[in-house]
Amino acid sequence: MHVAVQKFARAALFAAVLGAIPAGSALAADGVTIRELIIATPQPEARSGAAVKAARAFYEFWNSGDTAHLKQAISDRFTDRTLPAGRPQGPEGPAFASRSFRTAVPDLGLTVEKMIVAGDYVTVHMVFTGHFSGKFGDMSGKGQPIRFIATDLLKVEDGQITDNWHIEDNLPLFQQMGLAKVGP
Numbered sequence: 001m002h003v004a005v006q007k008f009a010r011a012a013l014f015a016a017v018l019g020a021i022p023a024g025s026a027l028a029a030d031g032v033t034i035r036e037l038i039i040a041t042p043q044p045e046a047r048s049g050a051a052v053k054a055a056r057a058f059y060e061f062w063n064s065g066d067t068a069h070l071k072q073a074i075s076d077r078f079t080d081r082t083l084p085a086g087r088p089q090g091p092e093g094p095a096f097a098s099r100s101f102r103t104a105v106p107d108l109g110l111t112v113e114k115m116i117v118a119g120d121y122v123t124v125h126m127v128f129t130g131h132f133s134g135k136f137g138d139m140s141g142k143g144q145p146i147r148f149i150a151t152d153l154l155k156v157e158d159g160q161i162t163d164n165w166h167i168e169d170n171l172p173l174f175q176q177m178g179l180a181k182v183g184p
Contacts, residue, residue: 032056032063033111040118048117050159055115055122058094058154058161062128063110065098075160082165094164104136104177105146122154132177139179148173 034056039048054073061069070091078091087093102108108130116123128148132141148169155163174180 032060034115035112036114038116040116051117051122051156054156054159054161055124055154059110059112065102067095070094073161075162077162079163081163104134104141105130105132106134107131120155120157122156124152126150136177144176146173146176
């Protein structure tokens, strides 16, 4: 089977298994969209499906702020391997980060551009969007649109995320919010 067809067939399979409906080549689930899903290593479909389900719930949490999705997605022994200063370690960390950021960007949403499943690891490249209409520290937003990218590497064991390494491209975000100067 041709690789592109194989990728689409697997994406369609996961859409059926996980209750998502393909929209073109994207998977739509609740409110989060996964534009491209790649299963990079041969493995039992139950294992791949569990990894995709955990990751999808994690990004539905980031898309909606609904902690029920977070509780479904992460393990009690969740560890943030790139923990920013001021964020609590463990399962409370993502909830804290979401609450804090939603104070500044109440309509925060995200799209998963690419999700790659390889064994126990899921690599996800995403785009966050919204409007800076709340408060960030002492600064109040004026409704400025924001758009920035981030990439995560998740480790999934027994259908839950145990570890996360992440990086966000914060400079464009801070420029859009008016917190960093653009240019000289």
